Amino acid sequence: MTRPTIDHTHNAAATSWVEGANGHPDFPVQNLPFGVFSTDGEDARGCVAISDFVLDLRNVYDADLMEDGDDLLHYASLATLNDFFAMPNGPSQLRAKLFAALTDDGYKSAMEPCLVPMEQAHMHLPFEIRDYTDFYTGIHHAVNIGSLFRPDNPLLPNYKHVPIGYHGRASSIRVSGTDVKRPSGQQKPAEEGGMPEFGPSKRLDYELEMAIWIGQGNELGDPIPVGEAEEHIAGISILNDWSARDIQAWEYQPLGPFLAKNFASTVSPWVVTMDALAPYRTAQPARAEGDPEPLPYLQHDTSAAAFGVTMEVHLTTPKMRQDGDAPFRLSKGPMTAMYWTAAQLVAHHSVGGCNMQPGDLLGTGTLTSGEEGGEGSLIELTEGGKKAITLPNGETRTFLEDGDEVVMVAYAEKDGFARIGLGECRAVITR
Structure with missing residues (x-):
């Protein structure tokens, strides 16, 4: 059985430019769980949690903010995560890419507008649950x-x-x-x-x-x-x-x-x-x-x-x-x-x-x-x-x-x- 191994994304000393992420009890940069959200008047789309924000992956994808991650971002930004998690190693690769961007101050000015305060996010089921x-x-x-x-x-x-x-x-x-x-x-x-x-x-x-x-x-x-x-x-x-x-x-x-x-x-x-x-x-x-x-x-x-x-x-x-x-x-x-x-x-x-x-x-x-x-x-x-x-x-x-x-x-x-x-x-x- 191949299990994920501990790597640089688990480093407790890693810090993020996202406000409040460092030491956050649930959603520090070492976590980055995936979900699906919407805001008033807009369609549901994929996101990750970081601090007290959701990172809107559709906006990240539309703005072409990450290199070599377009296919992964596309599937992760859909209204359900079924196809995304069906991709072998896809979630692992995207989580690592997002970790790199969220810990690199060079991405801050371009990616910060893609953060949505959690109190403005309406959360949805992450999957279309078939069974x-x-x-x-x-x-x-x-x-x-x-x-x-x-x-x-x-x-x-x-x-x-x-x-x-x-x-x-x-x-x-x-x-x-x-x-x-x-x-x-x-x-x-x-x-x-x-x-x-x-x-x-x-x-x-x-x-x-x-x-x-x-x-x-x-x-x-x-x-x-x-x-x-x-x-x-x-x-x-x-x-x-x-x-x-x-x-x-x-x-x-x-x-x-x-x-x-x-x-x-x-x-x-x-x-x-x-x-x-x-x-x-x-x-x-x-x-x-x-x-x-x-x-x-x-x-x-x-x-x-x-x-x-x-x-x-x-x-x-x-x-x-x-x-x-x-x-x-x-x-x-x-x-x-x-x-x-x-x-x-x-x-x-x-x-x-x-x-x-x-x-x-x-x-x-x-x-x-x-x-x-x-x-x-x-x-x-x-x-x-x-x-x-x-x-x-x-x-x-x-x-x-x-x-x-x-x-x-x-x-x-x-x-x-x-x-x-x-x-x-x-x-x-x-x-």
Whole structure:
């Protein structure tokens, strides 16, 4: 497997002429994630994040400001990034060219007019999402959820042998900042043999996940070997896979999630590339003693197969916002809570011959740390709704109420390197 290596673009001492970029907690010049934005009255086009600005790649392309990068800039400046990330090595090459320009004062006068303040940028989904698969790789989450229903046997026997996933709804994925309407559906009868209720979900929940984007695809019937899987990953974002727990409890057997999941998923707008993440790669946590080895098609070098990314989820209520209170952090944990690696997810997804396409989204599943304060969902934090959370202002929550806003953030940091962030994944619950 060929992984991006640490190079001059990761040098913590590198500085940019862009105001506020040096030491920026999310978007220093060492990051340069790709996205798609628009401004009032103009079409959507590609960009990169730098400091508190977006660099308009269409303007950079139209002004012919970079040498030998026209084809790359053209594809990166389109209204979706599918074709751009389908280019072998294209994103790596353009990121390096942009790094060179943004750290060279000679480009400042020509390129500075291409910077748009983030508050003026309307962000869009970075890809045309053709398919969405949500996995269940968070083993601590799986144990916690299983314990609510099967206290003596929380993990089903297949969990440690096969990456579990289900086919989600691509059409209802929205970019961060889009409100989420509370879904309605059938709910389990109050008494055995009774009639189900119908109405708005009373147990609406978030799920703290990460998004893995597919760049280069594969042909139908031509599986992606696990040793080549990372070459097909464009990058990562933050994902909130909302869940209506009461609807889910009634419908999930025998075929799994349906209406409880298809009403909305929220994704952050920035694609942090595998190149940018190179310094923050870390070993996949060792499997517990006695766990089975993966089958041969899932075996690969896991010494740097995980991502050293920290995730957090915060909550604000209407009253908190009215009073000017700071968001309350509900949980914090690492992306290394995945039982399976990103490469294993891609390899398993395609092993039967499934054709992965540029812009396909793979969710990791809820990532719970296994430590107190690291629960990735309210159903875990409240022990199935039995134990309310008390917020600093005295309000309580078991599940989400109308007007609540969930904000997820993620970042990577390591001694000797600049901290980089993935931005925000936020949404308000409406009726």
